[in-house]
Amino acid sequence: MSVFDGLKFRRVYSPIHNLDPRIKFIYVCAIFVIAIMFGELLPLIILFTFQIPFVLLAGVKREWIRSMRGAAFLATIIFLTNFVFAYLGARGIGQSLENAVAMTLRFIVLIESFSIFFLTTSPDHLGLALEQTHVPYEFTFAFTTAVRFVPVLAEEAQTIMDAQKARGLELERGNFLKRIRNYIPILIPLIVSAIRRSLELAEAMESRAWGATKKRTNLYVLKMHKGDFILIAITIGILAVAIYIRLYLPIPSINQLLANIN
Amino acid sequence: MAVIQTRNLTYMYPTATKPAIRDVSIKIEKGEFVLITGPSGCGKTTLCRCFNGLIPHFYQGEINGEITVAGLNILEHPTSELAKHVGLVFQNPENQLFALSVEKDVAFGLENLGYPREKMQKRVDWALNLTGIYELRERAPHELSGGQQQRVAIASVLAMQPEIMVLDEPTSFLDPLTAKKIFEVIYELNNTLGITVVLVEHRLDLTAQYSNHIIIMNQGKVVLDGEPREILSSKETRLIGVGIPKATRLYQILKEDDGVKLGKKIPLSSEEMTKLLREVIKT
Numbered sequence: 001m002s003v004f005d006g007l008k009f010r011r012v013y014s015p016i017h018n019l020d021p022r023i024k025f026i027y028v029c030a031i032f033v034i035a036i037m038f039g040e041l042l043p044l045i046i047l048f049t050f051q052i053p054f055v056l057l058a059g060v061k062r063e064w065i066r067s068m069r070g071a072a073f074l075a076t077i078i079f080l081t082n083f084v085f086a087y088l089g090a091r092g093i094g095q096s097l098e099n100a101v102a103m104t105l106r107f108i109v110l111i112e113s114f115s116i117f118f119l120t121t122s123p124d125h126l127g128l129a130l131e132q133t134h135v136p137y138e139f140t141f142a143f144t145t146a147v148r149f150v151p152v153l154a155e156e157a158q159t160i161m162d163a164q165k166a167r168g169l170e171l172e173r174g175n176f177l178k179r180i181r182n183y184i185p186i187l188i189p190l191i192v193s194a195i196r197r198s199l200e201l202a203e204a205m206e207s208r209a210w211g212a213t214k215k216r217t218n219l220y221v222l223k224m225h226k227g228d229f230i231l232i233a234i235t236i237g238i239l240a241v242a243i244y245i246r247l248y249l250p251i252p253s254i255n256q257l258l259a260n261i262n
Numbered sequence: 263m264a265v266i267q268t269r270n271l272t273y274m275y276p277t278a279t280k281p282a283i284r285d286v287s288i289k290i291e292k293g294e295f296v297l298i299t300g301p302s303g304c305g306k307t308t309l310c311r312c313f314n315g316l317i318p319h320f321y322q323g324e325i326n327g328e329i330t331v332a333g334l335n336i337l338e339h340p341t342s343e344l345a346k347h348v349g350l351v352f353q354n355p356e357n358q359l360f361a362l363s364v365e366k367d368v369a370f371g372l373e374n375l376g377y378p379r380e381k382m383q384k385r386v387d388w389a390l391n392l393t394g395i396y397e398l399r400e401r402a403p404h405e406l407s408g409g410q411q412q413r414v415a416i417a418s419v420l421a422m423q424p425e426i427m428v429l430d431e432p433t434s435f436l437d438p439l440t441a442k443k444i445f446e447v448i449y450e451l452n453n454t455l456g457i458t459v460v461l462v463e464h465r466l467d468l469t470a471q472y473s474n475h476i477i478i479m480n481q482g483k484v485v486l487d488g489e490p491r492e493i494l495s496s497k498e499t500r501l502i503g504v505g506i507p508k509a510t511r512l513y514q515i516l517k518e519d520d521g522v523k524l525g526k527k528i529p530l531s532s533e534e535m536t537k538l539l540r541e542v543i544k545t
Contacts, residue, residue, distance in 0.1 A: 124362040145360045151404055152356065197357050203311075204358035206320055208371035208418065209345035215376050219369035219383065 016058035016120045020228045021129040024117055027235045031113040034242045040251045041102040043242070047109050050238070051116060060119045067115040071108065079104040094255045123147040125222075132222055145201070153194060160189050265426055265458050266290040266313060271327035273308060273317055282308040284482045286327070290460065292425070295452045295472050297490070298462045300479035301503050306462045307353075309479070310430045313460065314348040315341040332425055345371065349419030351429040355411035359403040364395065364414050367403055371422040389421040393447055409440035416447065427451065428460045442468050467507045470494060471531035478504055491528040509535035 016024075031047065038044055055064045082103045086096035127144040131137060164185050165171070171182050245251070271286040283305040290296050298306050311317040315336040318325045329336050332347035352358045361367040368389055372382045390396040393413045398406065403414055412432055419427060429448065433441035449472045452459045463469050470476075476493050478486040480502050486493050493499055494510045506514075509529040516522040524542055529535040 122362070124366070127362075141360075144362055148360055148362055148402075148404065200352065200354060200357040201360060203316055203320060204352060205360070206316060206341045207314055207345055207350040207352075209342045209374040209422065212342035212345070212374045213376040217373050217376050217379060217382065219366055219373060219379065219386065221379065 014058045014120070015227055016054055016116075017122070018225070018227065019120075019231055020222050020224055021117075021121045021125045022133065022222070023224070023228045023231050023235075024121060025129070027231055028113045028117045030235045030239050032110060034238065035106050035109045035113075037242060037246055038251070039099075039102060039106070041098050041105065041254050042251055042257075043245065044102055044105040044109060048105060048112065051109075051112055054116050058116070058120045060116075063119050064112075064115055067119070068108070068111065071111040075104050075107055078107050095253070098254055124220075128218070128220055128222055131218065137216055149197075153190070156193060157186065157190055160186050160193075263292055264289045265292045265332055266460070267328075267330050268312070269328040271312065271329050272325070273312065274324045275308075275321060276323045278323075280482075282482055283312075283479075286484050288477060288484060288487060290458065290475065292458055293452070293456050294458055294475045295449070296458075296460045296475045296477060297466070297469055297473040298460060298477045298479065299464060299466060299504055300485075304479040305482040306479055307430055308482075310350065310428050310460070310462060312336065313426070313428050314350050315339060315344045316350070342374070345424075346375065346422060347424055348426045348428060349422060349424040351412075351415050351419055351427065351432050353431045353434055355408055355415050355432075355435065356404070358415050359411060359418070362402055363399070364401055364403055364406075365390070365399040367414055368399075368418045368421050370418060375422070385421050385423070389417040392420060392451070393417040407440075408436050409444065412436065412444055413447065416444075420451065424457070426458045426460065428462075430462045431464070432461075433463070433465065438465075438468070441465060445469055445472065448472075464505055466494070466505050467509075467531070470507045470510070471534065478502060490530060494530065495528050507531060513538075 031051070035044065035047060038047075055061055079100050083096055083100035086099045087093065089096075091099070123144060127140045127147075130140040130143065161171070169182065169185055171186075172179070174182065267289050269287050272281050272284050274281040286305075286309060298309065300306055308317065311321065312325075312329055313331055313336075315331075317323065318337065319341050325337070331344065334344065334347065336344060359367050361370060365386055368386045369382055372385055377385070386399075387396065390399055393416050395410060395413045395417060398410060398414075403411060406414065412435075416427075416429075416432070427448075432448075433444050436444065445468050448459055448461065451457050452472070461469060461473070470490055473490050476486070476488065476490045477484055478493065478499060485502065486496070486499060491510075494504075494506050495514055500506055500511075507530050509532050512535060513524060513529055516524065524538040527534070527538075529538055
């Protein structure tokens with residue numbers, strides 16, 4: 001079941017989890033923009049380390065490291081291509097290296113901020129945020145229901161797999177194509193039961209006055225707390241500083257700094 | 263006053279060749295605890311779907327005859343409107359809960375009806391307390407046990423404060439002890455709040471004692487309709503294959519084969535039987 005583990009959500013409480021997802025999203029977008037603004041290594045390093053306290057505060061270190069590890073493969077490719085092309089473009093080895101590291105780090109910063117967002121936002125909250133930003137309720141409902149039924153369907157897939165194996169189905173046999181074909185006897189019952197389930201679900205929704213009024217209300221309402229205002233201030237602050245630096249300050253490269261020291 | 267009344271109700275599913283229910287004429291009074299039972303495929307579930315307008319609005323198909331629920335003709339009112347009057351609890355608890363927290367699930371109906379937040383919160387807490395799951399309110403429904411899930415399903419229907427609650431085999435996924443507790447919850451709702459309960463069940467051993475009206479169906483028709491003690495002790499009921507409570511059956515055997523009559527009141531549960539036996543032993 002380890003494949004599906006990542007999709008399960010857990011209810012955790014931390015200062016970061018409690019933040020308004022809308023504000024968190026704005027923050028992530030701001031980081032995104034800043035990362036795009038700078039191609040130099042130094043500011044990207046600062047940006048990367050800047051976010052680590054968020055991870056620690058949210059207590060999602062282990063999950064975060066796992067998602068970073070997941071990005072490692074792509075990061076390596078980015079590093080190698082950048083390095084090779086910069087080097088072929090007749091730049092010095094030091095500079096190409098710095099350039100490649102910067103590009104890789106830019107990618108990592110993007111992954112970092114998005115993973116913080118998704119690791120610390122419960123689907124519940126996310127659905128609520130969507131709803132309150134006037135996304136039609138049908139969509140948000142579809143979203144939260146999908147999240148709700150992932151573990152259920154995963155369990156069902158496991159049951160069907162066991163049942164078919166008990167009847168002699170061998171999943172791990174044959175070449176690549178054969179292996180894919182082996183999964184057909186699992187997929188068909190899974191899809192059929194999912195359709196049946198969705199019908200039952202629709203019935204239950206109807207029975208609970210789905211679509212009774214146009215103006216639907218909500219039990220939960222997102223409210224801005226102190227933390228949200230602090231995050232807004234931080235976001236505006238770093239954005240302003242980043243723009244100022246970009247426009248008015250020269251950014252030294254690491255190579256230059258090293259040369260100055262020597 | 264009858265809250266549910268049907269006259270010659272006949273219904274056929276769109277893809278079927280013969281009607282699922284035929285000529286059903288029943289009358290359910292306000293505040294009654296009605297048991298509907300009968301062999302599988304006899305049309306119990308279909309009848310339940312008629313009570314809140316899922317048939318014909320959701321299922322389409324061909325419907326004939328008359329049916330009024332809570333004074334409304336179901337053919338003229340959509341399910342979303344009937345939902346305020348009739349709550350329907352389904353067999354599989356897993357497929358009727360869709361939110362990510364219990365509280366939110368219970369509020370679902372009220373949200374759809376557009377209740378203001380404070381009122382909604384009060385109602386939700388009230389329903390959660392009545393079904394004894396208040397402390398589970400922040401949990402995710404899929405983490406709960408079957409019995410707890412079914413309680414959530416009941417609470418979520420209860421929150422809309424319907425006059426009638428229809429429960430379609432709510433305990434078929436549950437073990438006997440959990441089922442017994444669910445029935446006690448349902449009986450409480452009937453007894454203290456006066457909600458009319460229509461319960462479809464096979465486990466008469468656990469439920470017959472609460473009922474004051476029983477309807478037995480077979481092959482799409484209502485075969486017997488009336489007072490539980492009378493109906494459950496009749497020979498016809500046994501021949502259809504209804505799971506008669508063991509206490510009632512014992513009483514019958516003693517009466518028919520041995521000519522022993524234990525008191526006047528036919529027992530519906532082991533408790534009632536014990537009482538009768540104790541009296542006999544004493545004298």
